[in-house]
Each structure stands twice: as C-alpha cells, then as structure tokens.
Amino acid sequence: MLHFFIRLRGGEMLEQCRDKRVVLVGDSLNRNMWESLACILYAAAPDRSRATVDDASADHKIFQALDYNCTVEFYWSPFLVDLDDQTRVLKLDRLPATTYRRLAAADVLVFNTGHWWTHTGKFRAWDHLERNGKKVEMGAEEAFNRALRTWTRWLDRNVDSHKTMVFFRSISPEHKNKNWCYNETAPMARAEEYVEAFPRGMVSIVERNVRRARTAVGYLDITRLSELRRDAHPSVFTVRGGKLLTPEQRRQPGSYADCSHWCLPGLPDTWNLLLFASWTSLRS
Numbered sequence: 001m002l003h004f005f006i007r008l009r010g011g012e013m014l015e016q017c018r019d020k021r022v023v024l025v026g027d028s029l030n031r032n033m034w035e036s037l038a039c040i041l042y043a044a045a046p047d048r049s050r051a052t053v054d055d056a057s058a059d060h061k062i063f064q065a066l067d068y069n070c071t072v073e074f075y076w077s078p079f080l081v082d083l084d085d086q087t088r089v090l091k092l093d094r095l096p097a098t099t100y101r102r103l104a105a106a107d108v109l110v111f112n113t114g115h116w117w118t119h120t121g122k123f124r125a126w127d128h129l130e131r132n133g134k135k136v137e138m139g140a141e142e143a144f145n146r147a148l149r150t151w152t153r154w155l156d157r158n159v160d161s162h163k164t165m166v167f168f169r170s171i172s173p174e175h176k177n178k179n180w181c182y183n184e185t186a187p188m189a190r191a192e193e194y195v196e197a198f199p200r201g202m203v204s205i206v207e208r209n210v211r212r213a214r215t216a217v218g219y220l221d222i223t224r225l226s227e228l229r230r231d232a233h234p235s236v237f238t239v240r241g242g243k244l245l246t247p248e249q250r251r252q253p254g255s256y257a258d259c260s261h262w263c264l265p266g267l268p269d270t271w272n273l274l275l276f277a278s279w280t281s282l283r284s
C-alpha cells in the first residue's frame, strides 16, 4: 500500500525537485535516507537513462535527474563539526570547510547527527576534544551542545532563508537489546513497548538548538513513528564490507544483525515523503 502511494508521489516529488538541489549531511542514517530518495526519484523518472547516480565515494554521493535538473546529494559528516582523522581530534568550534562550502547554495538542506556522540570504548571515533585550538575535557552532552551551537552559528551566517530551507532529521531509533530487531516480522503494536535507548538529554539539546537558531530550521521528527518499526531493519540480511553475510555469520545474529539501518524500499521512504510534504507546506 505504502509503495503504491510512493509510486504515485514519486512523479510529484521529481517535479518538486525541478531546478533544485537537495543536500543531506550527516551519518550513515542520512546516507540511508539519501539512498531512499535517489531510488524514489529514479523509479519515477520517465526516462531512466536520463538519471545518473555517482555513489563511488563513501563521503559524497550524487543523484541527478537530468531532464528535471534535479540534484540530490549526500555528504558524510557524522558529527557535523570537524573530526581530524589523523590526530583523532574532534574540533567543537570548527566545521569541515570543504563540505560546508558546498552547502550554502542548496535549496534544501537536511542535517542529522547523534549516534556517533554516544559511542564509547573502541567505537568512539575521537580521542580528544578541542576548542579555540586547545584540548578540552567535557562530557559528551556538553560537547554535543557546543557542536550544535557551532552548526547553528554557521546557519545564521551563511544560509539565506529565502532561498534555502533547512531541516534537522531527528534521531533514528535502533532496535538492540530489549527491542532487538532479529527475527521480527511485525511492527510493535504499542508505542509503550519501545524501551528508550538514545539518551533523552541529547534529544533535548538538539531541540533547544534548533529552536534557538535565528535561521528557521524544520525539525523532521521521525523518531516516534520509527520506534515501532523493529521489523524494518536488515538484521542478518545486511551487507558488510560490500558483501552479504555468509550463512555462518547469519547464524550469529548477536554479532552480525544490523538493527540500526533500514531496509529499502522501507521506512526511510516515509521520512522522505514527510520531508517533501514539509518542504511544500513551509514554502507556501
């Protein structure tokens, strides 16, 4: 039913994207959202030989519908602020300049960040935090708040609200531990079943910063509706290093099941429908 609806809407979404550039920036969940949008628009293109995808780079992906002059891009930036891969320093008052230079002229910007701030131990991508060129010590929440302030300051200085519509996509819920996605084939029946996993304090920090920005930022709140969809993750049918899991790996869901990203077609299609609906309603 939903896919029938998306088929119908795809043509309208292509039309809405005519002469526009839509850019998603963030972590692999925004890449998932980009993949969904590229698929919706590609499927809707009357002449698919006139649609191009450049997804060779993990950091920057581009879909174009040439007959519509519609461009949809993704930039990898999981913290939004600058992470130096060499020194593993996360600079809370710096943005990755080359990425951000290419953003200001977009028609629609969709940002996300969140999960990478909560990683600990060997999963944490940074060793040190930095401000004003000096190492600083602070908790993850304070660092997250500083980073979002750096981001809103960039918006306020660089985005022309008459031309560019800015969205922040809310936290995409994971289904691990008590909410485990493995073997699930139906959505949760009741919202209360979902056991909160992402720190509530960090959600408040996002919401406060989005509200405080002088630039209008649409808050695309997909968290609640996505919490129910524990059945919508790839689980053991995921890809690792470009390959499907082996049967042996599939028998070890505890180590290999992916309960963070989403299958396509699937839930991120709904996020994109909501994005395009919000874009229409905020423009008029």
Ligand SMILES: *[C@@H]1O[C@H](CO)[C@@H](O)[C@H](O)[C@H]1NC(C)=O
Binding pocket: 019, 020, 021, 069, 071
């Ligand atoms: C194509 O789209 C871009 C925005 O991505 C716009 O700046 C440009 O004017 C459009 N070209 C034409 C010929 O309309």
Ligand SMILES: *[C@@H]1O[C@H](CO)[C@@H](O)[C@H](O)[C@H]1NC(C)=O
Binding pocket: 183
């Ligand atoms: C998952 O589903 C398979 C097939 O129905 C079943 O054999 C297996 O026992 C289930 N595993 C768990 C942990 O529920």
